[in-house]
Amino acid sequence: MVKVEPGREMGMKNIVPDDLNVLRESGGQWALFDVREPAEADAGHILGACTLPRRMIELRIGDLVADRDTPIVLYDDGASGRALYAGRTLESLGYRDLRILAGGTASWLESGRRLMTGSNVPGKLFGERVHEAKQVPYISPGTLKAWQEEGKDHIVCDIRTPSEYEEARVPGAYGAFGVDLALLADDLKKQNRPVVVHCAGRTRSIIACQSLRELGLPEVYALENGTMGWRLAGFELEKGPARGVMSPTQQSRASGRELASAKAALAGAGVVEAAQLAQWLAARAAKKMNLYMYDVRQVDEYVSGHIPGAIALPGGLAIQRADDFMPIRQAPVVFVDDGGGRAYLTAFWFREMGWRNVHVLLDGTAGWAAAGQPLEAGRVRSAPLGFEQACAQASKISPEALAELSPQPLVVHVDTSRSYEEARVPGSIWIPYGWLEGRIQKHAASLDAPVVLVCRSGTHSMYAAANLKRLGYRAVQALEGGTDAWRRHHRAEQGWPADVARERDLVVPPYHSSLADMDQYLKWEVRLSAAIADAIAAGSA
Structure with a gap:
């Protein structure tokens, strides 16, 4: 039994680190959320936690945890109270089994356990373990550069996302x-020349290289450390027009489906028919079942027609970022494509990662439509939860009305530091959404003080205004339409003001950082497997 200490709120329980380990070993469905800012989680988090900053709870929780009776554990730094406020939000949204890790990360460390640095650690750890176990071949940037200069016959494939490819790539990719x-493997095999795959760093190219090996390619290499390794070797990335996107032949598509489906079946992945999936989706909509359904095609294909309720998550990203999108490892996960091999290849890798309840929709969107089920077009996102209630609790103010107020009220930007720096109402201060209740009194000591909250779109600020209303503030409003609306008719300030303290809330991807940061990141990733093995052996993970 989990030992429960007296809770601080009705419906919420305090637990200690040992209780969290009991949940880990239970085999049941549960979720662990780090409700701090992404940069805080990146600096040190509990292994396996899903980062869900407070400003994203209402926007994402319905997709992450549909069943309101699922045990949810929340934690923060142990001193800021953010886990408690997050629990209140979840309670208002109907979640009934909420547990707060007493003392947060501080108590975790005090119990002799370790925090893990970095982001998407489970996926990256898996990549390193595949690299070690399968002896995935790699090629150094220097060797690939020599091949290019010598005219050695080979092909380079950029396996990142289309937007990353368009921005910059290894020359000639x-x-x-x-x-x-999965669709291209047979075509690549028939070219009978070495294939080099690259991503930005390590994980995606390791998985891509081994995928092609699993699909029968005899000579394929992962570019060591990807585009970051290329730049660290002193070489320039190619920008501007690219060589082009590969398109598979029908024969290669068919071969890929056959091979990938066999791999997935051998690994233990299941196949679900449209009628069964429709029942599962109905149970999820009724908030009685946790279910993850991801369309692993490219986004433009998803936009052209997808199953209602499916989330676009191209398969390569799903493997690396599973902790961001699927916090309940025991919940069923269904991968969808157009009936080809992509969903099967993704399912194969999830089974290899240890996920137990993995399925592929039989014949994908084509099978779904053939069963008389509807498809929808566009990039559809789930509606945020509790927004109507927030609007009922707090009022809005238009950009025109705010511009005419004199004297100007306290204007607080509650969005990210990037949003504040890009565009803000003149004279506004910055308090990150998650910290608002704990810091507002420094700037508005009276509950009658007029306060206007601002974000980019007007959504986060409305939720934040409702939070302050519940705290007792009587004259709080949210800027209607946010800074997007403000900028259409009024001047917005840009840059970071000298008199506002700056703290790190967001994580800058290493491939958009300095060469020194890239080098440090890659060394961290290479050491990841050994570091976590040591922590597990010591019982401190």
């Missing part, structure tokens, strides 16, 4: 994105 390789 074709676009062959993520699990699209």
Whole structure:
């Protein structure tokens, strides 16, 4: 039994680190959320936690945890109270089994356990273990550069996303994105020349290289450390027009489906028919079942027609970022494509990662439509939860009305530091959404003080205004339409003001950082497997 200490709120329980380990070993469905800002989680988090900053709870929780009776554990730094406020939000949204890790990360460390640095650690750890166990071949940037200069016959495939490929790539690379390789494998094999795959760093190219090996390619290499390794070797990335995106032949598509489906079946992945999936989706909509359904095709294909309720998550990203999108490892996960091999290849890798309840929709969207089920077009996102209630609790103010107020009220930007720096109402201060209740009194000591909250779109600020209303503030409003609306008719300030303290809330991807940061990141990733093995052996993970 989990030992429960007296809770601080009705419906919420305090637990200690040992209780969390009991949940880990239970085999049941549960979720662990780090409700701090992404940069805080990146600096040190509990292994396996899903980062869900407070400003994203209402926007994402319905997709992450549909069943309101699922045990949810929340934690923060142990001193800021953010886990408690997050629990209140979840309670208002109908979640009934909420547990707060007493003392947060501080108590975790005090119990002799370790925090893990970095983001998407489970996926990256898996990549390193595949690299070690399968002896995945790699090629150094220097060797690839020599091949190019010597005119050695080979092909380079950029397996990142289309947008990354368009921005910059290893010179001469074709676009062959993520699990699209399942469709291209037979075509690549018939070219009878070495294939080099690259991503930005390590994980995606390791998985891509091994995928092609699993699909029968005899000579394929992962570019060591990807585009970051290329730049660290002193070479320039190619920008501007690219060589082009590879398109599979029908024969290669068919071969990829056959091979990938066999791999998935051998690994233990299941196949679900449209009628069964429709029942599962109905149970999820009724908030009685946790279910993850991801369309692993490229986004443009998803936009052209997808199953209602499916989320676009191209397969290569799904493998690396599973902790961001599927916090309940025991919940069923269904991968969808157009009936080809991409969903099967993704399912194969999830089974290899240890996921137990993995399925592929039989014949994909084509099978779904053939069963008389509807498809929808566009990039559809789930509606945020509790927004109508927030609007009922707090009022809005238009940009025109705010511009005419004199004297100006306290204007607080509650969005990210990037949003504040890009565009803000003149004279506004910055308090990150998650910290608002704990810091507002420094600037508005009276509950009658007029306060206007601002974000980019007007959504986060409305939720934040409702939070302050519940705290007792009587004259709080949210800027209607956010800074997007403000900028259409009024001047917005840009840059970071000298008199506002700056703290790190967001994580800058290493491939958009300095060469020194790239080098440090890659060394961290290479050491990841050994570091976590040591922590597990010591019982401190």
